[in-house]
Amino acid sequence: MRYLPLTSDDRTAMLAAIGAGSIDDLFADVPEAARLSGPIPGLPLHASEMAVERHMAALARQNMAAGDGPFFLGCGAYRHHVPASVDHLIQRGEFLTAYTPYQPEIAQGTLQMMFEFQSQVARLLGCDVANASMYDGSTACWEAIAMARRVTRRGKAILSSGLHPHYVSVAKTMARFTGDVLETAAPALGPDPDFAALLDAIDDDTSCVVVQYPDILGRVGDLSELAAAAHAKKALLVAVVTEPVALGLLKAPGEMGADIVVGEGQSLGVGLQFGGPYAGLFACSEKLVRQMPGRLCGETVDAEGRRGFVLTLSTREQHIRREKATSNICTSSVLCALAMSIHMTLLGEKGLRDLAAINHAAAVDAAARLAKVPGIELVTDRFFNEFTIRLPQEARPVVRALAGRGILAGVSLGRLYPDEPGLANGLVVAVTETTPAADVDALAEALQEVLA
Structure with missing residues (x-):
């Protein structure tokens, strides 16, 4: 039995209310080549549950883990x-089924975990403050560019040629809706990062310079000169870290002058899992904290003077009017952040x-x-x-x-x-x-x- 809660008249009225002529108008941003005009080719219209299970198992056997x-x-x-204790602990019911801790009095465990995670990430990335994770590294990178626009009131970001092309692609997709100009290029197949070209490109219209550390070719460079050059033009330096284990040896980007440091937390505590879910990292200097997207957990005391934790400065769309939100990405991947935090705690x-x-x-x-x-x-x-x-x-x-x-x-x-x-x-x-x-x-x- 099909369940169709809306009648044809209901849909017509809803489309009229938003000014759309048809449902197809809602998909105008999807390229024509990516749209289906009928059923998915090669996929049967129906099959038994057992047949589907056999088919999916056969497909899974083609994977190479x-x-x-x-x-x-x-x-x-x-x-x-990833130590077995990580998976054991994140599957505890109070963590596995936790949702956004809107009521701190009944979510102290989740809030404390988020607070500890923030402390670990801030120290790892060399920044004053970190949020309680984001969706993944690529969207965290875009959020840093958007944050730089808010801080500097400029709309041109210079992206290093060494920035992961998937991160660049995400940023270009989002910039279509904000009007940000993104300058980027493909990397040269050589031993040195493109820092000289980045230094030459910084001007009075630049909101930020985005550089990956280590970059897409694995190259490592000193970010200090880039930071100084960006600051001289009142722009920000955004550093992207896709391999946080590297910071066990390398100098943290925040210690070299990066204003915003973002990254991917998958390496610690989270398996590859054929592509996700992962955990985005986001940290910045204290003076920029009110422009930082996502959730931020703070430590306080209750009416009886006991230590407690609360959400604070959470200016995303679930907490504030959409047009005033610092971010419209609501997912923060807290379970993956917990896995990362446990792994870091076990390592020390x-x-x-x-x-x-x-x-x-x-x-x-x-x-x-x-x-x-x-x-x-x-x-x-x-x-x-x-x-x-x-x-x-x-x-x-x-x-x-x-x-x-x-x-x-x-x-x-x-x-x-x-x-x-x-x-x-x-x-x-x-x-x-x-x-x-x-x-x-x-x-x-x-x-x-x-x-x-």
Whole structure:
């Protein structure tokens, strides 16, 4: 039995109230090529529950999980070991089913967790204050650009060529509705970040400079000069961190002058999960806190003087009129933030530094091993756990050939930048504590065979 709560007259009246001629008008922003004119091709109109289960199981068996063989994928999502206690704790009922803590008197556990998470993220990113997470790293990046517009009252953001192209794509999508001008370019396949070009591009119309640290090719650079140049023009420096484990070794962006630091928290506590959900990180200097999007938890005392936690400065659309909200993204991925917080707590400061050191050492060894393969050139000479190599031929077919051998060799730059032939031979390789030396040897040997 179909359930249609609205009559044709109801729908006509609703469309008239919003000034739309038809339901199709509501999808005007969806490209014509992406719209369906009928049922999904190849999908049956109906099937039994058992048939659907068998079909979905067969599809799932075609996946190759990160632990099924040698794994070198990165570019914003990384495989790390997550202690079993993380999953055990986040599945406690009071956390797993928690919702927005509008009533602090019955949500002290959730609020305290969010407060602790904020404290950890602020320290990790080197900033004064952090919010209680956002949807993911890419949307947090856009929110930083929007925040810079509010702070500076300017509408031009300069995006580093080393910023993840998916983050750039999200920012361009959102900028269509705000009018922000985004200046960006594809990266050059070389050892140095594009800081010189960014310095030349900053002018009196710039709201912010957005730079990834380490960048999409794994390169690491000092952000101090960029911060000083941006501040000289009364612009902001936004740093994007897609691999927070790196900050166990690298200097935090906030300590180098970044005004806003955003990122992806997936590396700590959250598995790859074939693409999500993840947790967005957002931190800034104290003077900008009233323009910060999302939730912010604060510590206070109750009427009897006991320590307690509350939501404060939560100027998103659920708490304030939409036109006055600092953000219209309501999802904050608190369960993933909890997983990250638990993992960081289990590691502690020393544990995080040790984990980062293991990652870096493994990546250095892997880079040296792959550089010995005839025809392979190491592009990145300063990196954390991810680096770029140049193959003597296009990387995409090589990656596919190795996948057929059960080796996920890395991310080809041709996949990320299909319109940039100069990047087609680039391959980004990520190595973490989960990558044994035997897997690196297997990759090197397979590359040598395929490239011969």
